[in-house]
Amino acid sequence: MKPIEIRPGIYWVGVNDQTTDLFEGLWPVRKEGVSYNSYLILDEKKVIIDLIKPIKTEEYLIGLESIIPLKEIDYIILNHLEPDHAGLLMTFSQLAPQAKFLGTAKASELISKFLKVKEENRFQIVKDGEILHLGEKSLQFFSTPFVHWPETMMTYEKSTKILFSCDAFGGFGAIHGRIFNDEIDSLEFYEQEALRYYVNIVANYSQRVISAIDKLTTLPVEIIAPSHGLIWRKSPERIVGLYKKWASYASGPVEKGITLIYGSMYGFTESLTDAVAKGIARTGIKYCLFDGARTHVSYILPSLWTMEGVIIGAPTYEVKLFPPVAAILEMARHKRIFGRKAGYFGSYGWSGGALKDFKGLADELKWKVTHTLEVQGMPDKDDLARAEEWGEQFASSLIKTCS
Ligand code: FEO
Numbered sequence: 001m002k003p004i005e006i007r008p009g010i011y012w013v014g015v016n017d018q019t020t021d022l023f024e025g026l027w028p029v030r031k032e033g034v035s036y037n038s039y040l041i042l043d044e045k046k047v048i049i050d051l052i053k054p055i056k057t058e059e060y061l062i063g064l065e066s067i068i069p070l071k072e073i074d075y076i077i078l079n080h081l082e083p084d085h086a087g088l089l090m091t092f093s094q095l096a097p098q099a100k101f102l103g104t105a106k107a108s109e110l111i112s113k114f115l116k117v118k119e120e121n122r123f124q125i126v127k128d129g130e131i132l133h134l135g136e137k138s139l140q141f142f143s144t145p146f147v148h149w150p151e152t153m154m155t156y157e158k159s160t161k162i163l164f165s166c167d168a169f170g171g172f173g174a175i176h177g178r179i180f181n182d183e184i185d186s187l188e189f190y191e192q193e194a195l196r197y198y199v200n201i202v203a204n205y206s207q208r209v210i211s212a213i214d215k216l217t218t219l220p221v222e223i224i225a226p227s228h229g230l231i232w233r234k235s236p237e238r239i240v241g242l243y244k245k246w247a248s249y250a251s252g253p254v255e256k257g258i259t260l261i262y263g264s265m266y267g268f269t270e271s272l273t274d275a276v277a278k279g280i281a282r283t284g285i286k287y288c289l290f291d292g293a294r295t296h297v298s299y300i301l302p303s304l305w306t307m308e309g310v311i312i313g314a315p316t317y318e319v320k321l322f323p324p325v326a327a328i329l330e331m332a333r334h335k336r337i338f339g340r341k342a343g344y345f346g347s348y349g350w351s352g353g354a355l356k357d358f359k360g361l362a363d364e365l366k367w368k369v370t371h372t373l374e375v376q377g378m379p380d381k382d383d384l385a386r387a388e389e390w391g392e393q394f395a396s397s398l399i400k401t402c403s
Contacts, residue, residue, distance in 0.1 A: 054087045348376060
């Protein structure tokens with residue numbers, strides 16, 4: 001995509017990636033895409049803020065060179081060294097021979113050890129709050145550790161009040177043609193993808209996200225330009241507010257609602273799931289249903305992160321919880337999705353085991369298990385009626401304790 005001017009002398013020069021199947025080797029993005037946003041500032045000094053993942057390198061270089069020869073670049077700002085932003089640094093050390101690399105003290109440690117870029121003499125440490133004058137424009141740097149790695153910082157252009165926030169306030173979702181939030185008719189897709197990105201990538205550092213937002217709270221910001229996803233040109237406080245809310249869910253109250261995850265070997269637990277869902281639906285509470293064996297955990301985590309109730313429906317498999325569902329709980333533990341109210345139901349063959357296994361996993365997650373229901377084999381009409389009632393009771397108990 002061609003460079004797009006954001007403000008006079010400041011350009012988006014990023015690329016969209018619709019070919020990588022798994023972001024970080026883990027999270028599906030083939031369908032939704034992802035953008036690597038890079039920015040170019042022209043003044044007396046010429047600056048690139050963040051590079052891109054080494055993909056579509058030719059397109060990226062042609063875009064930059066259509067505005068300025070790379071050998072004239074004075075500074076490359078490294079807000080973050082993860083390779084989706086700094087993976088081309090070795091290439092740029094050759095193509096932009098006079099450019100200095102700017103980053104935090106922690107970045108100066110990592111640049112040679114992690115990225116194996118040995119030109120330490122070209123790296124310039126910037127301190128928290130330090131200002132770099134470019135001519136009419138000037139950049140101020142703010143250390144924001146662990147949003148998303150320890151070396152991370154954000155860069156603020158003072159004359160235009162643009163905050164280049166790197167991973168913070170970013171989201172999945174390619175930005176084809178329309179790169180600003182005010183160009184999009186419905187933001188539902190991008191906000192959902194921002195939530196998925198938040199929970200998949202950033203959520204483990206939620207306290208650091210809150211600290212970063214608090215630190216920058218008095219900064220007058222007109223545009224938020226992250227390194228993934230839309231640029232927030234209209235009402236940038238919208239994405240800041242969403243991030244603040246999502247970060248608060250790590251330790252505070254979450255939303256009323258139920259994540260219902262099921263797995264089924266021969267359809268018995270699936271029949272129970274239908275009945276349980278019917279019971280939940282009677283109460284009017286929000287719920288999201290996932291087939292745990294066929295839905296990537298990336299899409300389930302946002303629901304687990306944001307909602308108070310969890311119901312697991314899974315059969316016994318070799319005296320344990322059905323493995324695809326157990327794997328989802330393991331990822332929830334990794335993402336520290338603690339303190340939920342939980343229920344379990346499922347079918348077993350000749351002996352149980354899944355319930356006991358689930359209770360152990362729930363303990364590790366600090367989930368309070370309030371309702372359980374087991375059925376041997378194929379559920380009959382009485383079992384289904386019981387499951388429906390059970391679903392309603394779980395949902396009702398949640399409504400009472402949440403409201
Ligand atoms: Fe977009 Fe932490 O990398």
